[in-house]
Each structure stands twice: as structure tokens, then as C-alpha cells.
Amino acid sequence: MILEKEVKHIAELARLGLTDKEVGKMQKELSSILDYMDKLKEVDTSEVKPIFYSLLIENVMREDQPQKQSLEKLNRLVKVAPETEKRFVKVKTILHKT
Numbered sequence: 271m272i273l274e275k276e277v278k279h280i281a282e283l284a285r286l287g288l289t290d291k292e293v294g295k296m297q298k299e300l301s302s303i304l305d306y307m308d309k310l311k312e313v314d315t316s317e318v319k320p321i322f323y324s325l326l327i328e329n330v331m332r333e334d335q336p337q338k339q340s341l342e343k344l345n346r347l348v349k350v351a352p353e354t355e356k357r358f359v360k361v362k363t364i365l366h367k368t
Contacts, residue, residue: 271301 277297281288288296344357353360 272297272304 274293274297277293277300278288280300281293281296348354348357348359351359
């Protein structure tokens with residue numbers, strides 16, 4: 271069984287303010303968890319293949335193809351932009367070279 275001193279130390283590390291009653295409850299619960307972990311260690315998993323992903327994850331990509339826009343539409347966009355430079359919309363830098 272986990273010691274009361276250890277529970278208080280764990281609570282301090284986790285910045286939990288536990289009452290004496292809560293320390294006793296946590297002592298029982300943590301001991302139960304650790305006992306279960308010991309049971310799991312007894313299970314023979316030597317022939318079980320490791321699973322890296324529980325779901326088959328696949329990156330879905332599409333071709334990046336330009337879309338034609340009317341010159342009038344582009345000019346209206348540039349006109350309403352807060353800042354522009356030549357015919358481009360100016361935005362804040364979000365990536366900095368380090």
C-alpha cells in the first residue's frame with residue numbers, strides 16, 4: 271500500500287490541497303491503481319504486435335490548382351483591403367525567420 275507521506279508528496283507536486291480525509295481516500299485509490307498495474311505486468315504480451323494507430327490515418331491531399339477570377343472582382347478586393355502595395359493586399363507578418 272502506498273504510504274500517506276507519498277500521497278502528500280504527490281499532492282504537493284500536483285499542487286493539490288488535500289484534507290486528511292482526502293489523503294486517506296487517495297491512498298486507497300492510488301494503491302488500487304498500482305495493484306492493478308502490477309496485475310497487468312503479469313500478462314504475457316510477447317506475441318502481441320504493437321499497435322501504433324488504432325485507426326488507419328491517411329493524409330488526404332488535393333492538387334493545388336489556380337482558380338480563375340475576374341479582374342473586376344480582384345480589383346474590388348484590393349480596394350476594400352485596409353492596406354495594399356501595388357495591386358497586392360498587405361498583411362501582418364506571422365512567421366519570422368529565426
